[in-house]
Amino acid sequence: MLKKYLDKLQPYLDKLNPYWEKLRPQAQVAIAKGKHFYKHAEVIAQQKWAQPRFRLISSLLGALVLGVVIGMIFAPSKNDTENTHKTISVDKTGIINLSLPGVTLSPDVFEFYQTGESTAPIMLSVPGRLAYNAERVKVISARAPGRVERIYAFDGAVVKEGDAVADFYSPDYVSAQTEYILSSKMVAALNKADVGTLYQDAKDTQEAAANHLRILGGSNQDIQRLRTTGLASPTFPIRAPIQGVVIKRAVDPGAYLNTGDVLATIADPKNLWFVGNVYEQDISKIHVGDIFHLKVEAFPERDFVAKANYVGASIDPTTHALVIRCEIENADGLLKPEMFATGTLEVGTTSAVVIPTSALIQARNARFVIIKTGPESYSRLPVYGFELNDHEFAVTDGLTAHQTLLIKGATLLNQRFAREED
Structure with missing residues (x-):
């Protein structure tokens, strides 16, 4: 049976491609050895063919010989491997060149454009x-000794200029209110009597009392209320000097403050x-x-x-x-x-080749781009420069005008460079 298969294999060997022609002598030697083995096996089989163990061994040996013959025919030789076409090369400058014969890059995945030189700004x-x-930060502090009765604006509160931040009790403020009320009554009485210089003195005293209230933190609204009602208030509101946010509160309600102690800080x-x-x-x-x-x-x-x-x-x-x-x-x-x-x-400003950031490849702590150097050949170039914005990169070294640059699919093609390089 083995001889029959070996005889049938001989015609197919004659029809193989010339690429395998040099393997014919080796295959013929293997077939001749197989026939020789078969003749010896046939003699032994006439004597011991009835034994089941010998039939099994002879079948296995026949299959082994057939496998060796087929492997010798189709296995490429060392010279064939060495003659395989190389798709990648490195020139003297270290630039990697890749050739893809017979491969067409799909325009849906890969996009190229011609580079041009332009002027790019140099950014520091x-x-x-x-x-x-700091010019819009104000510290609110006590202008007279007293006690914080109530706080209206805590940390993070948004306040407008003139809004009450806290109620403050101060004996000095109560005395200043009384002084203003009395001077206002004196002005009203002398105005009716029309006594000349005494009336003017009373007016000056009233204005001095009003200024005293302003120094202690009283507003024009507070002074107008005193003039209208003639009633002193035990507390007065501490108001925000600017519009902003309370960024720091130094005390809690009930705290006692001396002159100059900080109540809160407001910033814009x-x-x-x-x-x-x-x-x-x-x-x-x-x-x-x-x-x-x-x-x-x-x-x-x-x-x-x-x-x-x-x-x-x-x-x-x-x-x-x-x-x-x-x-x-x-x-x-x-x-x-x-x-x-x-x-x-x-x-x-500086001269540069401005490219889309999509063309950049980050590898080994460096930046690269891929250009088309021929119908089926490409090169990967190292480039140097700086980012202009989120979408553009200014190349100051490594790329020139009028080169065909890959701006879409660069990462995908770089995988082929990496694979061939390895």
């Missing part, structure tokens, strides 16, 4: 944080500062009046504008950086004090 990046505008959240650090090599590029564009992590899509109003006079000995300060309008209230922010300032 300044890290920093947001803070309340609509006007903030950006406090940034400029390193020594960049100091000459910063000036008062420069316009910075700020980015914060909370709103990465928003661009906030800040104007520099202060440049430090000396270097910070700890950070060895120069402090700058910028004013920011925060009308919508999105920005919060103590947020980290990064300010960018345009300090010049």
